[in-house]
Amino acid sequence: MNNQIISLAEVRSRVDMLRNGSFLASIDYLGNIDERVFYVSPYGSNAEGAFVAIPEEGTEILVCRPAGSDSWFYMGTVFKSAEPERTSGGGVIPDAGLLPLQRVDPYLYRARGVPLRYMFKSPSQAGLTMSEEYNPEFINKYTQLKSTVNKTVTLNDSPEIDSIIIDSGNGSKITLTDAPKAQSLPSRALQIETVGPQKYLNYESQTDVVVLNGGRELQILNNANGTEWGDGAVCGNVNIQSKWKDVNVFTQAEGGNIFIECLNGLGNDQHIVIQTNGFGGSIVIKTNGKVIVDAQDDININTAKDLNIKCNKFSVDSATVAMKSSGVVDIDGSIINLANGASTNAVDTTGQDSQYGNTGITTYDKLG
Numbered sequence: 107m108n109n110q111i112i113s114l115a116e117v118r119s120r121v122d123m124l125r126n127g128s129f130l131a132s133i134d135y136l137g138n139i140d141e142r143v144f145y146v147s148p149y150g151s152n153a154e155g156a157f158v159a160i161p162e163e164g165t166e167i168l169v170c171r172p173a174g175s176d177s178w179f180y181m182g183t184v185f186k187s188a189e190p191e192r193t194s195g196g197g198v199i200p201d202a203g204l205l206p207l208q209r210v211d212p213y214l215y216r217a218r219g220v221p222l223r224y225m226f227k228s229p230s231q232a233g234l235t236m237s238e239e240y241n242p243e244f245i246n247k248y249t250q251l252k253s254t255v256n257k258t259v260t261l262n263d264s265p266e267i268d269s270i271i272i273d274s275g276n277g278s279k280i281t282l283t284d285a286p287k288a289q290s291l292p293s294r295a296l297q298i299e300t301v302g303p304q305k306y307l308n309y310e311s312q313t314d315v316v317v318l319n320g321g322r323e324l325q326i327l328n329n330a331n332g333t334e335w336g337d338g339a340v341c342g343n344v345n346i347q348s349k350w351k352d353v354n355v356f357t358q359a360e361g362g363n364i365f366i367e368c369l370n371g372l373g374n375d376q377h378i379v380i381q382t383n384g385f386g387g388s389i390v391i392k393t394n395g396k397v398i399v400d401a402q403d404d405i406n407i408n409t410a411k412d413l414n415i416k417c418n419k420f421s422v423d424s425a426t427v428a429m430k431s432s433g434v435v436d437i438d439g440s441i442i443n444l445a446n447g448a449s450t451n452a453v454d455t456t457g458q459d460s461q462y463g464n465t466g467i468t469t470y471d472k473l474g
Contacts (some may be wrong), residue, residue: 114360115167115169127147130176168184211223213239224236236250260272276300279298281297365460
């Protein structure tokens, strides 16, 4: 009966025609003869569940042949000394001057001289890293899942960051914070950053953006000036459009106001336009109070049909009154007085302004 044998070996080939997890290894005990070695995992199941990580070619491993068996089984990979500078196929190993564990993670012993980082990685650095690093100078505690091209999902418990971060590695990132000490990150917040466009698509229900009772402002800003896109690109607008129904802007505040204002006092050729294009429509202004029009230049009213004004008292205060009609002019009244000084001042203006004054929202001015 064969006795149990434990031996060092080197992985020679991972080609497995049977696809049962075996590989070819040169076994020291047999005088470096190649033998088929069966992979052993710390976990497996009779279904899809398993932990599989077959060692790479050229790595030094430990194998065993159990008592009474003719088969060799994988026990683990050995990190006892510096690896050869070339693989078994003749290729140069990157960072060959480093010790084996340093190649896996050069920061493994960084914090306190003992291993405080735990990981499972592929040869191209994709994998899972769990860091428990700490010393008097820094705390670096996180769990990170990383792809081969630097896409990461990081659960970061370090006091400065204290966030969940999803990062594409190419300028797009989502940060969900807990209570970070860094001044640039507010607590219990969601921050979305992208270089490309952002789309929120809802196919079968509604989309709500709500600030509840304990919150503050709801802000939509566009600071884009189009310089990155060149001449002719449409940039800088804030667009609200409904295809089938109304666009509603409401306030429920007891003293609430709705302001539409062009803020730039040094601007030129600014316009606020309200327009309908269909037939039979109207523009209606209703109020239980006053309607005030206050202009520093002309007020022009042009209609292709009648101009009808109905009021209790009609007052006009003007340096000059010019009236022209190609037809009949009718003035009816019980008494008509001309130039007797009985007219009253017709001027009434409003001093109401937005709580943001003439500066608008400045929260993100520093971002451009």
